[in-house]
Amino acid sequence: MKHHYPNMRLEIIDQIPYIVGGYNQEELSYMTHYLMSFGKHVKIEYPDDELKESYLNQLREVIDQY
Template sequence: MAFYQDYLTISFKCEIDGAGKEHFLKGAYRDMQLHEENGQYYIVGHFSREELDYMVQYLITFGKHLTVMEPDFLREAYLAELQEIVDRYAQ
C-alpha cells in the first residue's frame, strides 16, 4: 500500500456544484474525497502523471458541474480536451 501511495504524487482540487456532488457520490474513487468548505463542494485527491489522460476523461463526465482549480497542468489538459470536442462540431 505504501508504494501505491508514493505513486500518487500529484494533488488536485476541483470545485463542484450540487449536481456534481451527486455525480461524484455515484462513483467516487478511493484516492478522491468530497470536501465542503463554507457551503461549497470540492473534490480533492491525488493521481500519478501516468493517469493524466484518464483523469481528464473522468472529470469531463461532470459536464458543466465541475471547475478544475489545481494543478494548472490538469486544468490545461482538461481545457484542451474540451476544445477538441468543440472543434469536432466547428467543421
C-alpha cells in the same frame, strides 16, 4: 463519488462539494475524462496547470467536432 479512489475524497465546504486529492501522472488522461463527465459543473481550482491544460485540450477537441 461514484467509485472509491484511495487518494481522492469528497469534501463539502460551505455547502459546496469539492473533489480533493491527487492522481498519478500516468492517470492524467483518465482524470481529464472523469472531470469532463461533470460538464459545466466542474472547475479545476488548484494547482495543477497540466491537468487544466489537458482539460482545456479535451474541451477544444469537443468544440472542433462542430
